Amino acid sequence: MATSPSTSSALAQQARRAYVEGALRGLPGLVQSVERGARNLAGQACEPALSMKRRDLVLDLQKAAPFWQQGMVSMLRSGLTSGMVSASKPGDLPHPSTRGASLSLVDDDTIEHEILSSRLALAMMDRASWEFSDLRSRINQLERREELDPNDALRPHVLARVATASWRAAGMSLEAWRLLQTVLHDEFAQFVEEGYHEINTWLVQRRVMPEVDLRPYIKRSANSAWVGSVASGVHTLSGPTTSGHGRMGVGEETRMMTRAGPLARGIDHAEAVLGRLNKLIGRQLPEFVATQQAAAPAPASPALRAAISDAQQGIARRLAPASGARTDAGAVVVSTPAMLEELHQRKQALKQAAATPVERATIEIVALLFQSILTEERIPAAVRVWFARLQMPVLRVAVSEPDFFATVDHPARKLIDRMGACVMGFDATGRAVAELLEKEIKRVVQVVEAYPDTGRRVFQTVLTEFEKFLEHYFKNANEASRKGVSLAQQVEQRETMAIQYTIELRKMLNEVPVQEGVREFLFQVWADVMAMTAVKSGGAQSEQAKAMKRAAADLIWSASAKVSREERAEVIRRLPPLLKTLREGMEHAGVPPDKQDEHIQKLNNSLAAAFTAKAAVIPHERLEELMGRLETLEELLPEAADVEIDESMVLDLSGHESSELEVVGEGGSMPTPAMVAWARELQVGSWYMLDYRGRNEQVQLAWQGLRKQLTLFVSPQGRGILFQQHRLAAFLQAGLLVPAQEESLTVKATRSALAKLDVDPSRLLN
Secondary structure: OOOOHHHHHHHHHHHHHHHHHHHHHHHHHHHHHHHHHHHHHHOOOOOHHHHHHHHHHHHHHHHHHHHHHHHHHHHHOOHHHHOEOOOOOOOOOOOHHHOOOOOOOOOHHHHHHHHHHHHHHHHHHHHHHHHHHHHHHHHHHHHOOOOOOOOEOOOHHHHHHHHHHHHHHOOOOHHHHHHOHHHHHHHHHHHHHHHHHHHHHHHHHOOOOHHHOOOOOOOOOOOOHHHHHHEOEOOOOOOOOOOOOOHHHOOHHHHHHOOOHHHHHOHHHHHHHHHHHHHHHHHHOHHHHHHHHOOOOOOOOHHHHHHHHHHHHHHHHHOOOOOOOEOOOOOEOOOHHHHHHHHHHHHHHHHHHOOOHHHHHHHHHHHHHHHHHHOOOOOOHHHHHHHHHOHHHHHHHHHHOHHHHOOOOOHHHHHHHHHHHHHOOOOOOOOOOOHHHHHHHHHHHHHHHHOOOOOHHHHHHHHHHHHHHHHHHHHHHOHHHHHHHHHHHHHHHHHHHHHHHHHHHHHHOOOOOOOHHHHHHHHHHHHHHHHHHHHHHOOOOOHHHHHHHHHHHHHHHHOOOOOOHHHHHHHHHHHHHHHHHHHHHHHHOOOOHHHHHHHHHHHHHHHHHHHOOOOOOOOHHHHHHHHHHHHOHHHHOOOHHHOOOOHHHHHHHHHHOOOOEEEOOOOOOOOOHHHHHHHHHOOOOOEEEEEEOOEEEEEEEEEEOHHHOEEEEEOOOOOEEEEEHHHHHHHHHHOOEEEOOOOOHHHHHHHHHHHHHHHOHHHHOO
8 A cells, every 4th residue: 555654644543533433332332231241140040149149230230330331431532532542540550650769569459450451351352353463463554663552542451441440430349340251251352343343344445454354254233333433434523422323233143253262263264264365366366266256167177187087096006005004994104204295296297287377276275285284293194194195086176166265164175174173182192093983084085086076075975974973983883982972862861851751741730730749849850750760761661660650640649639538548558659669769860868858748748738638629530631641651742852951950960970971060151142152063073172170181072962952072081071052152151161173174274375375475376
C-alpha cells in the first residue's frame, strides 16, 4: 500500500477510533449478556450454599449493572480522541511515576484485582489471538512502529482493566467476579474477537496487509455493534451510549462458529491454513485457483497419469524388499531418509512428465505434504511406510480433484488424519502399534492402490470401513480397551433401561391413586433396580428380572387402602418376603445399607397409611391391569435412541467404580454451547491428555454410546474413564482434557509446506 506517513497514521487512528466506538455501542448488549449468563448460572443445580450465592449475585448485578456499564463507557470514551485509555485508575497498581522513593506494600485487594484483570485479558487473548495479531501488525505497519503503546485502546488488557475497575466502582465485589468469571471471560472474549475481526476487515478493504487476513470464516451477527462503526467510516459519539443493539443480536449459532481455547486448532484453523496456501499459490500461479473453481476440472495429462502409475508400483517394490526387516503386519521398516530420497527422485520424474504448470505445482505441494507427514516422529516406523505408499494415490486424486486443497472434508484428507490420530499416541520407542491396527492400515492403503481411477470414492469407502473397524477393534480386539468398553456398555444399557422403566411407570401410575412415598420409591429407586437386574441377569425375561417386576406390583397393591380384615391379614403375611426382596434388589443395584434403611422406613410409613385406610382404594380390575402391564413392560418401552441419559443419573454410578472403570462425576468448568458441540465431535481412536484425580496421562477415546451421550477413554494400562456428554464438555472447557495433537496431521503438513513455499515460492514453478 503506497500512502504517505501522515495518511497512514490517520488511517490507523481512524481504525482505533472505530474500535472504541464499536466497543461503546456494544457495551449495553454485553452487560445484558453477562446478566443473562448470571441468571442461567443461578438456574443450574448445585449445592445449596453455592446456589444461594448465585441467586444473590443476580440481584446484586441487576442493581449494579447500570453503574458498571456507565463506568466502562466513561473510561473508554477517552480513547475516541487519543486512541489511548489510561491504565492508571482506581483499583490499579500504583503507576511508576507516582510512587515515592520509600517502598510500601501493596494491599491484597489490589493484588487480587490485578490478578482477575490479567486473567480476563488472557481469556480474551486466548480467544482472539489471531485477530489481534493481524490487527497489531497492520497498525504497526501504518504507524511505522515496532509495538503498540501499553495504553493503546486496542490492547485486550486495557479493556480488561476498564471492566474490572468499573466493576469495583459499581460496588460489586471481587468474590462476585470470581463467581461469574466463566461467563465474564466468555462474553468479553467473544466481544473483542468480533471487534478485532471487523476492524481487520475494514483495513483489508483499504489494502492494508491483506495477505495476513487468515480468518474469513468467522461468522458474525448482522446486528453486531462493530459493523456500524466500520461500514461507512467512523461516527463520533457525543455522549454515553444507551443502545441495546450489538451483543443482543449475537445468537447461539454464532457462538458455535466462534470457537475458543482448545477449539482454536479446529475446523476454522484448518480452513484458514488452506486459505493461506491457496492465496500463496494463487499469487505465483493464478490459473491454479481457476482449476478449483471450474465446474469440471480437467483430468491429468496422459503422460502424468502413466508416470504416477509407474511411481506407485516402484515405491511399492522399494518399500517391500525381500530382505527387509518386516513387522507382523507385513510392512518393511525402511529408514525415513531412504523413503524421502526415494520419493524425491520420483517427484523429479513426475515433474518432467507434467504437461502444465498447475500439474507441476500440484506435484510439489503433495510432495511437501508427505515430506512433513513422513518426518512426524510420533508416527511409528512400521506405519510410516504405509503413509509413504499413499503419496501417489493422493497425488492422483489431487490432480483430478483440485478441491483437495480447498476443503477440509475431502475424504483423502480425512482418511490420513483419522489413521494418523489413531497411531500418533503410541510411543515409537516403547509401545508398538497393535498388530491388528497396523494390518488394517495396510489393507486400507492396498485397497486405495488397487482402484486408481475411482477418485475420492475409494477414499470415502475405506474411510467408512476404517471407522467400522475401530468400533469393532476397541470393543473386541484391543486388550487395553475391551473390558472398559464392556463395562461402559453395561452402564449405558442400565441407564437407558432405568429411564425407560421410569417413563413407563409414570404413564402406568399417572391416574392410579398410589401413595406418594411408594410412587417416589418406584420412580427413583426401583426402576434402576429393575434395570440393573435385567442387565446383570441376562435380560428382562430372566427369572430375577421378573421377580423384581412382581415386587413392584406387590408394593403397589400393598400400598392401596385395605378396608377389610382379610386384606390386612394378607398384607401382613406378604410384607416380610416383599421387604426382603426389596432389600436384595437394592443391594444388588449397589444401594448402600444406610440408604436401604431410609427407603424401607419411608415405605413402612406409606404402608401404615394404607393400613389406617388413609390411602385411596385401587379397584381390583385396575390392579389386575397394572400386573399385566408390568409383566410385559419391555414391550411398552420407548426406543433407546430417544432416551436422554441425565447427568444426575450417571453421578449415581460412582458407587460402582472399580479398578477397571472410573465414572467422572465432578470437575471442569461450565461449558459453552460450542464446547458441548465439540464434545460431540470427538472421534474414536484419537488420543488426549487427561488431568483427573491427580493424574495427567495420555488416554485414547475407545467408545461412544447412543447419540454420544456417554464417552469412554482408556489409558494404556487398560483403565476406563467414563464421561457423560455435559461433563466431557466441562473438562474440555477447563482444559483438563486436551487433544494430544494440537492440529490434525494434514493441517500440520500444510503449515510445513507453507513455510517452505514462503521461503522459496519458485519451487512451485520449477
